[in-house]
Amino acid sequence: MKKNSENNPKKSTRRDFLKKSLATGAGIAATGGLVSAYLDTSAAESGETVKVLSTDGEIIEVDKAHIRYPRVSRKESREGIPGKKFVMVIDLARCKNARACVEKCQEGHHLPKSQEFIKIYLLQDTENTAPYWFPKPCFQCDNPLCVSVCPVGATYKRSDGIVLIDSERCIGCKFCITGCPYSTRVFAWSDYPEYDEDTQPYSPESSSPGLEGTVSKCDFCPDLIRVGKLPYCVAACPMGVIYFGDIEEDVVTNGSETYQFSELIRDRGGYRYLEVLGTRPSVYYLPPVERQFPVDRGFDGLDEEVRSRYDNTPYVKKQKKR
Amino acid sequence: MANDKQSSLLEEFIPQIERTSFIQAIWIFFLLAVIALGFYALYLQIAEGHAVTGMRDNVVWGIYIVNFIFFMGVSYAGALISGTLHLFRAEWRKPIIRMAEFITIIALLIGPIYILLCIGRLDRLQYLVIYGRIQSPITWDVIAIATDIVGCFIFLYLAILRDLSAIRDFQDAKIPNWKRKMYHILALGYQGLPEQKKRLHKATDIMAGMVIAIAVIVYSVLAWIFSVTLQPGWHSTIFGPYFVIAAVFSGCGVLIVVMWLFRKIYHLEKYITRKHFVNVGVIQLVLAALFGYFTFSDYLTKWYGSERNDELLIQLLFDEYFWLFILSNYVGVLFPMIVVGIPKLRTIGNITISAVVVILALWINRYLIVVPTLESPYLPIQDSRTEWMFYNATWIEWALSASGVAFFALMMTIGSKIIPIINVSEMGDKPVPEEEIL
Numbered sequence: 095m096k097k098n099s100e101n102n103p104k105k106s107t108r109r110d111f112l113k114k115s116l117a118t119g120a121g122i123a124a125t126g127g128l129v130s131a132y133l134d135t136s137a138a139e140s141g142e143t144v145k146v147l148s149t150d151g152e153i154i155e156v157d158k159a160h161i162r163y164p165r166v167s168r169k170e171s172r173e174g175i176p177g178k179k180f181v182m183v184i185d186l187a188r189c190k191n192a193r194a195c196v197e198k199c200q201e202g203h204h205l206p207k208s209q210e211f212i213k214i215y216l217l218q219d220t221e222n223t224a225p226y227w228f229p230k231p232c233f234q235c236d237n238p239l240c241v242s243v244c245p246v247g248a249t250y251k252r253s254d255g256i257v258l259i260d261s262e263r264c265i266g267c268k269f270c271i272t273g274c275p276y277s278t279r280v281f282a283w284s285d286y287p288e289y290d291e292d293t294q295p296y297s298p299e300s301s302s303p304g305l306e307g308t309v310s311k312c313d314f315c316p317d318l319i320r321v322g323k324l325p326y327c328v329a330a331c332p333m334g335v336i337y338f339g340d341i342e343e344d345v346v347t348n349g350s351e352t353y354q355f356s357e358l359i360r361d362r363g364g365y366r367y368l369e370v371l372g373t374r375p376s377v378y379y380l381p382p383v384e385r386q387f388p389v390d391r392g393f394d395g396l397d398e399e400v401r402s403r404y405d406n407t408p409y410v411k412k413q414k415k416r
Numbered sequence: 417m418a419n420d421k422q423s424s425l426l427e428e429f430i431p432q433i434e435r436t437s438f439i440q441a442i443w444i445f446f447l448l449a450v451i452a453l454g455f456y457a458l459y460l461q462i463a464e465g466h467a468v469t470g471m472r473d474n475v476v477w478g479i480y481i482v483n484f485i486f487f488m489g490v491s492y493a494g495a496l497i498s499g500t501l502h503l504f505r506a507e508w509r510k511p512i513i514r515m516a517e518f519i520t521i522i523a524l525l526i527g528p529i530y531i532l533l534c535i536g537r538l539d540r541l542q543y544l545v546i547y548g549r550i551q552s553p554i555t556w557d558v559i560a561i562a563t564d565i566v567g568c569f570i571f572l573y574l575a576i577l578r579d580l581s582a583i584r585d586f587q588d589a590k591i592p593n594w595k596r597k598m599y600h601i602l603a604l605g606y607q608g609l610p611e612q613k614k615r616l617h618k619a620t621d622i623m624a625g626m627v628i629a630i631a632v633i634v635y636s637v638l639a640w641i642f643s644v645t646l647q648p649g650w651h652s653t654i655f656g657p658y659f660v661i662a663a664v665f666s667g668c669g670v671l672i673v674v675m676w677l678f679r680k681i682y683h684l685e686k687y688i689t690r691k692h693f694v695n696v697g698v699i700q701l702v703l704a705a706l707f708g709y710f711t712f713s714d715y716l717t718k719w720y721g722s723e724r725n726d727e728l729l730i731q732l733l734f735d736e737y738f739w740l741f742i743l744s745n746y747v748g749v750l751f752p753m754i755v756v757g758i759p760k761l762r763t764i765g766n767i768t769i770s771a772v773v774v775i776l777a778l779w780i781n782r783y784l785i786v787v788p789t790l791e792s793p794y795l796p797i798q799d800s801r802t803e804w805m806f807y808n809a810t811w812i813e814w815a816l817s818a819s820g821v822a823f824f825a826l827m828m829t830i831g832s833k834i835i836p837i838i839n840v841s842e843m844g845d846k847p848v849p850e851e852e853i854l
Contacts (some may be wrong), residue, residue, distance in 0.1 A: 209473075213799040230795065239646060245554035246540075246547040266536020267544050268476040269554055275646040275794045281476060281536065284467035305538025306465050368794060371646055403799050 095168050099164070140198070167318070169259070171298045174252030179376075180314055182231065182328075183337040183346050185384035189214070191392030198330030202315070203301055209280050210215040211301075211312035212327050215390060216392070216407045219346060225409040226382040227392050229335065231327065232278045232312035233256065233357070233367070233375030241278065249309070255376050256339075260298040264308035271309060275371050279311045314338075324349055333386070341376075398415035425843055426586050429836035432682055433583070434590050436833065447826040454819020458533075464500025466536060468812050474581065474797050475790040477806035480533045482782045483817050485659070487527035487824075488561075488638055493667020495568060495631040499624040499701070500577070508695055511687040514839045515674050515793030517572045519667065520627075522827040524568055526820050528561055533816060547671065551678040553641045560634040567630045571623040574616060578841035581606040635660045642785070648725035649718075658710040665703040669752075669774035672696055674828065676768040678837050685839055690764055697756040697767040700774065708749035711781070715745075728792045737788055740780050750778020751811060 099191035101355050143155045199211050212230065218225040234257050241251050248264040251257050271279040285306045299320075301313040323329070328338045329349055339346030339355055346355045358364065362380040389409070393401060405409050435442075460468050471478045494516035501509035532538060548555050566759035606612055639659035642650040652658075674691065679688045719795070720725040733741050752770040755761050787807050791797070795806050833836075 205674060208801055208804075211797065215521075215795060215798045217796075242646070243551060243552050243554070245552040245558075246543040247549050248543075248547075263540070263543060263547060264537065265540045267554060268534065268536070269552070269641070271473070271548070272647050272650075272790065276794045276797050277474065280473050281466070281473065286463035305537075371794075374645075384694045399801070400799075403801070406805070407796070407798060 095389065100156065150303075164383075166297055166299060168298070171258065171260075171316075172250055172252065174254035174256060175316065175319065176253065177342065178254040179341045180234070180319070181339055181341040181346065181355060182234075182314070182377045183231055183339075183355065183364060183380060184377065185335050185337070185380045186226050186228065187380065187385045188333040188335045188387075189382075190228055190387040191216075191227045191393075191396070192332055193396075194330040194332055195229060195327035195336065198326040199312070202326040203310075211280070211310070214380075216389075216404050216409055217410050218407070221408070224382070225389050225407075226385075228379075229327075230276065230278070230367075231377060232314070233276055233373065233377045236313060236374035237372060237374065239273040239275070239373065243269045245269070247314040254316075256316055257311075258298045258313055258316070259301065259310055261301075261305045261308045261310060262296060262298075264305075266307040268309065275368065275373065279309050281309055282306045421425055423582075423586065425590070425838075425840045426582055428683075429838060429840060430583070430586065430588070432836060433833055444826065444829060447822045447829070450822035451819045451826065454816045454822070457815040457819075461533070461812055462538070462817075468810060470807050470809045470813060471799060472804040474676065474793070474805060475787055477534055477786055477790065478807055479783065479809045479813050479817055481529045482779065482786055483820055484527055484530035484534075485782045485786075486640060486779050487523045487530065487820065489659075489663035489666045489782075490670045491520045491523035491527060491564075491568070491667070492631050492635060492660075492663040493523075493671045494518070495627040496569075496664050497667065497671060497696075499571070499628045502620065502624045508692060510842045511838050512671070512675055512692055512696070513575070513842075514835070514837055515678060516671055517575050518831045518837075519670055519674060521568050521572050522824055522831070523667075523670075524561075524565055525827075526823055530816075530820065531557075541763070553637065553644055556637045557634075557641060560630070560637045564627075564630050564634045567623065567627050571620070571627045574620045575839070576835050577604065577606050577616060578608070579835055579839065581839055583606065583836075591726065603678055631663075632660055635663045635669070644793075647755070647789050648723070648792065649729045649792070650786065652714055652718075652790070654710060654714050658714060660780065661703060661706045661710055665700070665707045666775060667776035668696060668700040668703055669771040672700065672768055672771035673775065676764065676771075678832065682832070682837060684838065687843075690762075693764045693767045694756070694762050696771070697752070697762065700752050700767075700771065701756040704749050704752045704774070708745075711745050725792065725794055729788060732788050733784065737784055741784060744777040744780035744784060746783065748774055751783070756829050759769075 108170050118251070126223075135258055139157045142196055145153050145155050186337060188346075193214065196214065199205070200207065200209070202264050205210060205211065215228040215230060216225055217228045234255055236251075236255065238251055238257050241249050241257060246252075246265055249257060249259045249270055268281060271281060283304060295353070297317070299313070299316040301310055315323075318325055324338050324347070325336075328336045331348070332352055334348040337346035337348045337351075337353065337358070341355060344355045346353055346358065358380070359378060361363050363383075364378045364380050366375045366378055393404075446769040469478060469480075493726040494513075498509070498513040498516040498520070501513065532541070535541070544555070544558055548558075550556075580599055584599040584603045606616070636659065643652050643655035645651060675688055675692065675696070678684060710756035715730070719730050722730065751773045755766045791806060
């Protein structure tokens with residue numbers, strides 16, 4: 095651990111600003127002892143460092159391997175990170191189905207390969223409009239039907255906008271799965287393979303793994319947010335398709351570029367998917383204009399199994415006819 | 417006090433209770449074997465997880481929920497038919513209401529088991545009470561079904577009380593002592609005194625009204641589980657009344673089949689005549705018309721001013737599910753109407769066949785409500801393993817479905833061994849004078 099002596103305010107980017115603010119949020123929630131609670135210096139160093147904000151208000155650089163994601167109490171995990179309202183913006187002009195988001199998310203949440211929290215659709219709105227790749231995380235709706243229909247309060251809406259699932263309370267009735275109009279939720283049909291889990295107690299914030307017979311879904315990675323990191327999918331995307339941020343502070347970042355949320359939505363014609371349903375999602379899309387890749391690039395380098403998943407799409411069917 | 421007619425009736429029906437024939441024993445053994453197979457399937461499902469079923473992330477509810485709706489619907493037969501006929505003092509009802517009441521209570525015990533089979537964590541069932549939230553339609557359902565079970569039990573018990581006391585007082589019955597004791601306890605000291613008679617009559621009237629109301633609520637709540645969601649095929653205001661009508665309709669079908677079977681087995685030709693089949697057949701005809709009307713309204717509005725997803729659903733129904741759709745929503749409506757509508761065709765055999773068609777049609781109707789809707793969600797099913805896209809029930813699910821039917825048959829058989837399948841006491845009563853009818 096070394097102190098960041100070159101903390102030049104002029105060099106500080108918007109990204110740092112966001113990270114700082116996210117980490118501060120975590121600091122408030124954990125009330126003191128941030129660094130000691132979240133760091134485990136006994137682990138072997140990985141060589142990669144990340145910047146975090148200490149409780150003294152200083153930015154410090156720590157080794158990546160030393161960070162322990164905080165497991166907040168069940169009560170805290172129900173309340174959310176104070177003063178935050180998280181939002182995601184997905185730039186459809188950039189997506190080429192690289193699937194890094196899918197894979198990183200599966201890895202981070204210890205999901206089996208058969209299950210995804212983020213899916214990538216090949217949508218084509220009408221016959222005469224162009225097809226495009228459409229990454230779909232959970233929309234973390236502000237009017238979530240999944241939460242309304244849950245008979246035991248296992249899934250809930252937090253003050254920071256995130257909809258979480260408490261896998262230890264879920265009875266597995268699957269009503270929320272049919273309640274979600276975006277097919278976001280997945281069910282643990284059989285036991286997941288074993289994985290190395292640290293000894294910390296379970297927290298709904300880490301969403302992993304879906305216990306057999308319960309429902310799980312994309313969670314906006316609140317455990318990463320608490321330590322000032324971006325969700326797995328955002329950090330993994332090589333194209334910077336996914337922006338993540340805080341609507342209260344009006345800022346979103348994809349890790350390398352940072353924008354004012356309201357400006358980005360205004361200038362790029364941002365919208366929410368299926369607004370007509372009244373679920374009020376927290377995920378916005380930027381329309382696929384001035385694309386960076388032709389849609390066919392999305393099939394490059396796909397496994398045969400993954401490629402076959404798109405066989406039923408109108409676009410692929412049409413291509414095959416030719 | 418037992419009158420002459422009643423005791424002569426009892427004399428006729430008591431052998432039914434006194435002994436079990438060899439064929440009946442084989443029949444019971446067969447049913448137990450089917451139920452055992454179901455238990456084995458259940459064991460596999462619990463041990464290996466829901467992965468052994470055909471349900472996956474897209475179609476998360478399969479034939480279990482279809483069976484749930486189906487049995488709950490069947491249970492409505494007795495509630496409405498015996499309740500309504502009781503209140504209207506319809507004389508002809510007397511030989512068949514006992515069967516209707518048996519159907520109600522037995523189907524009501526089986527139905528909820530199927531919703532339990534859909535639940536991933538049965539070990540956490542108590543959370544429904546501990547953490548119950550009133551805004552969830554599942555909680556409404558738990559409350560409604562629990563109330564329904566209690567209500568129907570009371571109604572059935574009141575309906576068999578007089579027969580229980582009659583058997584207790586019937587000295588010639590060749591039944592073991594423990595059985596006699598059982599009747600003694602179950603009869604609750606009912607002696608047929610005028611005051612007791614009056615009270616029992618009043619209580620039965622109240623409960624008859626109650627079970628009708630409760631059953632309407634239960635069935636509407638069940639429909640709302642589907643219609644409160646945003647799924648294109650389910651989000652319909654008509655679902656409440658539609659489900660209620662469909663329920664009575666299927667219950668009617670089951671009642672006719674049960675009437676036919678018991679008539680054959682216990683030689684009840686003297687009591688259950690063509691008139692009964694025609695009368696219940698006419699009720700079935702009216703319900704077929706109503707059911708057809710609701711089905712037509714629902715699909716017409718979906719098809720005519722169709723949103724994109726309604727269009728996809730209709731396409732799927734008329735494409736993949738064409739024959740099932742025709743069988744359930746055309747044949748199932750028209751066949752019972754034609755059979756009863758044309759006087760020449762109104763034979764006991766024909767009406768029973770139409771009832772079998774109705775039962776099949778209604779089961780398929782529920783399948784078509786549940787499965788194709790889940791196969792055509794707002795976001796097209798993509799990026800999930802291709803073998804997960806469509807639903808095919810596995811043998812586990814079929815075995816558990818079959819064992820539900822077997823359990824129904826078993827309970828009907830055992831029920832008829834404890835209480836005469838015809839309401840002996842009411843048959844012995846004098847007909848109610850017309851001016852006393854409501």
